[in-house]
Amino acid sequence: MQKPKLIVDGKRLDGRGFEELRPIKIEAGVLKRADGSCYLEMGKNKIIAAVYGPREVHPRHLQDPSKAVIRYRYNMAPFSVEERKKPGPDRRSVEISKVSREALEPVIMKELFPRSGIDVFVEVLQADAGTRTACLNAASVALIDAGVAMRGMVTSVAVAKVEGNIVLDPMKEEDNYGDADVPIAFLIRNDRIESIALLQMDGRLTLEEMKKAMELAKKGAMQIYRLQREAIMKKYMKEETEEPEEENEQ
Amino acid sequence: MRKIVMPGDLIAKNPRAAGYGTYVEKGKVYAKFLGLLDKTDTSVRVIPLKGRYIPSSGDVVIGIVREVTANGWIVDVYSPYQAFLPVLEYPENAMRNKKVNELLDIGDAIIGKVLSIDPKMKVTLTMKDKVCKPVRVGRIVAINPARVPRVIGKKGSMIKMLKSELGIQIVVGQNGLIWINGDRRKVSIAEEAIYIIEEEAHTEGLTDRITEFIKKKKGELENAET
Amino acid sequence: MAEDILMDIKRDYVLSRIRSGERIDGRRFDEFRQISVQTGVIEKAEGSALVKLGNTQVIVGIKMQVGEPFPDTPEKGIIITNSELVPLASPTFEPGPPDENSVELARVVDRGIRESEAVNLEELCIEEGEKVWVIFIDIHALDDDGNLMDASAIAAISALMNTTVPAEKFEVGEDFRLPVRDIPISVTSLIVDDYSLVDPCRDEMSVGNNLITITSDKNGNIVAMQKSGSYLLSEEKFYEVLELSVAKAEEVRKQVVSQINQGDKDGENEES
Numbered sequence: 148m149q150k151p152k153l154i155v156d157g158k159r160l161d162g163r164g165f166e167e168l169r170p171i172k173i174e175a176g177v178l179k180r181a182d183g184s185c186y187l188e189m190g191k192n193k194i195i196a197a198v199y200g201p202r203e204v205h206p207r208h209l210q211d212p213s214k215a216v217i218r219y220r221y222n223m224a225p226f227s228v229e230e231r232k233k234p235g236p237d238r239r240s241v242e243i244s245k246v247s248r249e250a251l252e253p254v255i256m257k258e259l260f261p262r263s264g265i266d267v268f269v270e271v272l273q274a275d276a277g278t279r280t281a282c283l284n285a286a287s288v289a290l291i292d293a294g295v296a297m298r299g300m301v302t303s304v305a306v307a308k309v310e311g312n313i314v315l316d317p318m319k320e321e322d323n324y325g326d327a328d329v330p331i332a333f334l335i336r337n338d339r340i341e342s343i344a345l346l347q348m349d350g351r352l353t354l355e356e357m358k359k360a361m362e363l364a365k366k367g368a369m370q371i372y373r374l375q376r377e378a379i380m381k382k383y384m385k386e387e388t389e390e391p392e393e394e395n396e397q
Numbered sequence: 398m399r400k401i402v403m404p405g406d407l408i409a410k411n412p413r414a415a416g417y418g419t420y421v422e423k424g425k426v427y428a429k430f431l432g433l434l435d436k437t438d439t440s441v442r443v444i445p446l447k448g449r450y451i452p453s454s455g456d457v458v459i460g461i462v463r464e465v466t467a468n469g470w471i472v473d474v475y476s477p478y479q480a481f482l483p484v485l486e487y488p489e490n491a492m493r494n495k496k497v498n499e500l501l502d503i504g505d506a507i508i509g510k511v512l513s514i515d516p517k518m519k520v521t522l523t524m525k526d527k528v529c530k531p532v533r534v535g536r537i538v539a540i541n542p543a544r545v546p547r548v549i550g551k552k553g554s555m556i557k558m559l560k561s562e563l564g565i566q567i568v569v570g571q572n573g574l575i576w577i578n579g580d581r582r583k584v585s586i587a588e589e590a591i592y593i594i595e596e597e598a599h600t601e602g603l604t605d606r607i608t609e610f611i612k613k614k615k616g617e618l619e620n621a622e623t
Numbered sequence: 624m625a626e627d628i629l630m631d632i633k634r635d636y637v638l639s640r641i642r643s644g645e646r647i648d649g650r651r652f653d654e655f656r657q658i659s660v661q662t663g664v665i666e667k668a669e670g671s672a673l674v675k676l677g678n679t680q681v682i683v684g685i686k687m688q689v690g691e692p693f694p695d696t697p698e699k700g701i702i703i704t705n706s707e708l709v710p711l712a713s714p715t716f717e718p719g720p721p722d723e724n725s726v727e728l729a730r731v732v733d734r735g736i737r738e739s740e741a742v743n744l745e746e747l748c749i750e751e752g753e754k755v756w757v758i759f760i761d762i763h764a765l766d767d768d769g770n771l772m773d774a775s776a777i778a779a780i781s782a783l784m785n786t787t788v789p790a791e792k793f794e795v796g797e798d799f800r801l802p803v804r805d806i807p808i809s810v811t812s813l814i815v816d817d818y819s820l821v822d823p824c825r826d827e828m829s830v831g832n833n834l835i836t837i838t839s840d841k842n843g844n845i846v847a848m849q850k851s852g853s854y855l856l857s858e859e860k861f862y863e864v865l866e867l868s869v870a871k872a873e874e875v876r877k878q879v880v881s882q883i884n885q886g887d888k889d890g891e892n893e894e895s
Contacts, residue, residue, distance in 0.1 A: 252853035263477035294448025299405025336405035348848035
């Protein structure tokens, strides 16, 4: 297959500049049965995340007497990609689930819920590059919507190298034909990037390019962080518009 | 209007003020979960908007017996943690040499009180308290545990109003289960009112509106009878 | 498990040594364990290598087959990397299908080889769109005394460098050396407080699995990264580890090459 030209006149195939995100739509609390949930679109990615828990863990030997056990399941729907994906976890999903769980584990206050489990289920309904980052963003909103105790927000974005340029939030073509892909997630607290929660990379980058990629990811993440907050605010502002008149006494 | 805060939001710089729903790091106080900020000069806390019930000592809870053992009952209190009610914590005057499963059997509901919780979240219940009893009549309704304080109201105002207006018994479990007993039709009015309270949350004059709602429903009831 | 108890007991000791600026085996924080590479250890395989990183031992075997190319790369050979953490290698490994650690290990090793374009896959095309060479890289852990990742990555590239494409067996021409043009080297560091320790041994891992692997090619480009473990990494630490890893990889690469050359020489001597 001929590699298409990905940058024309300083613009990307979908008309974006190098430091521009795809359109993002986030809605919190979209599922009735789950304790917390989120629907998220990032470009053509369509993601739905649900959180259950803290709840009892079965079988019992999976319990941890000192903290909650976090489970994260990244799953792609068979119809989410051009060629039907065989249902169930493949090696890629197993790895994504692992690193995503590891990004959330140090942020969730697991020690408050010994012996319990917190399950994060994320379904990719439509995939369009950067699904793992979109999923983490949705999962983070769903966790907050579930009322789970956390140190802050986890926000994720990918950066790519395309025809010599470092670009934010690569789309499918840039992911397929680009020279490097760096998915990153941050812990953001009180409008400030605190640390790196997820970091992967494949492709080829010099040290300088890597540093540039990190700076761009931070910029992009701050924008997504604000949208994540807005989504949660939007859901609860409706309900919580006025001064409460009750106190916690019986 | 109370501010909505999210995990990690900086809500105070005085660690001594840190209360429920907060955590302290490097001398700064942050919100721990999604909730409403309740801040005064001396204290700061976060009132949760969502979340599972996590037992706390002294809480009145309503639960369902899931297992009967030789020395007590395992009780589901709609929390990540099952509770244990030892036979020794069952009111003595009611025991009368009965077998454990004759006192309470699988599926029975109880009003209990959280006696203690160990660091591994082993929850022990007691029924030795005047509010506690097996629930054999009435109805149990379930709401989001984070909304329990609203149903109770300021200094119990909401619940008092429901009881006196409708002439029924109500016990609110901190775990979001509420027991209502009395005239069947009045119980239904109370149930409906509780769902409204749960949904409409922190709106101005909620107690007044609920009072009005109940009066209207009571009126309809009386009209139907005449 | 008894194993867990031993780890618990070790933890305090390891931590206190690290905090006083030492490692339990006397290494510097940026020092690898002794590396030993033996290639051609499995005659039945097209290529193989046994790598020891201190007490950690990994064997990689390369098998090749003729297969169909992927539709989007009709003129390129295919690499498939698998790993098996067999129960023989550690009391904590269980028999059964690959778990997430095993999958991660294989995928990170694969990424290093793939993204550095170490194997010239264009030269593995037999008939465009119809027949190409498929390279199976099978990672077999023998003894997990920590840092299977780097040991496996070294073993994989060493085995590839040792591989002869079995064209005669498949009746598609004469056998030839697998065209390998880069030597990607991964450097894994354990993050403990504000410290980072390259090539952690098993006992050091008792303080946690907070790892980061950075793979770079012979020109010092970064070709793969993986943060692994439930922890938060500060940006400053990341940059520090990044630069150190690229520098370290250069040293390790030299050692690997010299070991392979030494082995080749010994082999020639034996033959003569």
